[in-house]
Amino acid sequence: MGMTSLQPSTEIRLQKVIAQSGVTSRRQAELLMKQGRVTVNGKTVTIMGTCVDPKRDHIKVDGRHLKPQAPDVFMMVNKPAGYVSTMKDPQDRSTIADLLDKKSVRTFPVGRLDYDSEGLLLLTNNGDVAQACLHPRFHVEKTYLVKIKGHLLEDAIQKLEQGLTLEDGPTAPARVRKVRKVAINSWIELTIHEGRNHQVKRMLQAVGHLVLKLKRTKFGPLNLGNLPLGNSRHLTDREANALRALLHEPSEPLVESPVINKKPGWAKSTKKRIVKHSSRPNQQRGSQKRLRRS
Ligand code: URA
Numbered sequence: 001m002g003m004t005s006l007q008p009s010t011e012i013r014l015q016k017v018i019a020q021s022g023v024t025s026r027r028q029a030e031l032l033m034k035q036g037r038v039t040v041n042g043k044t045v046t047i048m049g050t051c052v053d054p055k056r057d058h059i060k061v062d063g064r065h066l067k068p069q070a071p072d073v074f075m076m077v078n079k080p081a082g083y084v085s086t087m088k089d090p091q092d093r094s095t096i097a098d099l100l101d102k103k104s105v106r107t108f109p110v111g112r113l114d115y116d117s118e119g120l121l122l123l124t125n126n127g128d129v130a131q132a133c134l135h136p137r138f139h140v141e142k143t144y145l146v147k148i149k150g151h152l153l154e155d156a157i158q159k160l161e162q163g164l165t166l167e168d169g170p171t172a173p174a175r176v177r178k179v180r181k182v183a184i185n186s187w188i189e190l191t192i193h194e195g196r197n198h199q200v201k202r203m204l205q206a207v208g209h210l211v212l213k214l215k216r217t218k219f220g221p222l223n224l225g226n227l228p229l230g231n232s233r234h235l236t237d238r239e240a241n242a243l244r245a246l247l248h249e250p251s252e253p254l255v256e257s258p259v260i261n262k263k264p265g266w267a268k269s270t271k272k273r274i275v276k277h278s279s280r281p282n283q284q285r286g287s288q289k290r291l292r293r294s
Contacts, residue, residue, distance in 0.1 A: 011052055012051060012052060012054060013048075013049055013050070013051055013052075014033065014045060014050045015029040015033060015048065016029075017052055017054045017059060018033075018038065018061060018066065020070075020127075021066040021067050032062075033045060033046055033047075033048065037061060037062050038059070038060070039059070039060045039063075040057050040058070040059050040060075041058050042058070054066075070106070072124070072129075073106070073126075073234070074107075074122070074123070074126070074129075074234065074239065074240045075100070075107060075122070075123040075232050075233065075235060076121065076122055076219075076222060076224070076227065076232065076233060077096055077099050077121050077123060077231070077232035078120065078121075078224060078229050079096055079117070079118055079119060079120075079121045081115070081118050082094060083095060083099070084096070084115055085109050085111075085114075085121055086109065086112070087108065087109070096123075099230055099231070100123075100232055107124050108123065108130070109121050109122070109123050110123065110124060110130045110133045110134060110219075111133065111134055111195050114198060114201075114214070117215065117216065118214070118215040119145075119215040119217060119224055120216045120217060120218065120223075120227075121216070121219075124243075126244075128247055129244060129246065129247065132246040133220060133246065134195060136195075138246055139193040140219070141191050141193045141218065141220060142193070142216055142218065142219050142220075143189060143190070143191045143216070143217050143218035144189070144192075144200050145187060145214075145215045146187065146188050146189070146213065146215075147182075147187050147211070147212040147214075148188060148204055148210065148212060149184070149212055150184065150185065150186070150209050151186050152186060152188055152209065155207075156209070157176045160173075160174045160176050160190070160203060160207060161173055161174060161176055164203065165206075166196075166199075166202050166203070166206060171194065171203060172192065172193060174190055174192045174203065175190070176188060176189070176191075177189040185212060189217075190203070191218075201214065220242070220243065220246065221243065222235070222243075
């Protein structure tokens with residue numbers, strides 16, 4: 001068997017192309033390569049990291065051509081309360097798959113919303129973009145419109161804005177905006193860039209407020225807009241490109257920054273990330289770094 005390696009290039013790594021075509025996982029694809037079962041343009045390729053152009057090169061696994069790569073699909077759905085944000089539910093509850101047409105079922109949800117939460121849920125078949133949206137390093141902001149019991153006092157706002165400690169550790173600073181009071185309850189807007197389980201509910205509980213309703217209105221560069229509850233739509237090219245641009249974001253540097261406490265003389269220094277206050281999707285910035293493909 002004539003073993004060979006192709007010239008490394010800026011194209012996509014062979015094991016990734018195989019995995020993306022749905023034949024197998026990336027790890028298994030590496031094994032197939034090691035076993036000499038993968039050919040590119042008729043030549044067996046065993047060298048990891050070999051790059052190919054899936055549109056031009058003829059890739060075969062066990063002598064069979066790979067199916068052409070599926071084009072990216074990006075959608076958003078306005079999830080109603082009473083639906084799980086997965087495609088299947090072992091308890092047989094309504095799922096977001098019930099809200100999509102059959103063609104969209106090959107996408108998967110990026111992150112989750114609680115069963116009783118509403119709002120913007122991104123769906124895609126692009127694993128790299130999904131990973132970037134969820135990875136804390138990319139600081140993708142999520143904005144929630146939240147109805148809480150009671151009225152938020154300045155003290156509570158300060159705690160949320162400074163970051164507070166939950167049982168799974170401290171939260172990053174949030175942005176808070178009072179929207180309106182409704183009798184003994186109120187609506188507020190909370191923006192965070194983490195995605196821990198029930199995070200918004202737990203943060204508000206930590207400052208003494210029960211969450212009565214929760215709706216996600218923004219996710220990174222995406223806005224729910226006036227998409228009706230229970231409806232879905234494909235993203236525009238501009239929105240999809242804004243998401244893809246996350247992959248070119250430079251990594252967030254860790255900087256020493258002082259956190260000034262209220263009491264004079266009580267300044268402490270913590271490792272703190274520079275918080276971006278808006279997603280700047282289309283902006284190409286200085287030193288660009290690709291998300292490492294794991
Ligand atoms: N935070 C929550 O508590 N619930 C959600 O569904 C999303 C964020």
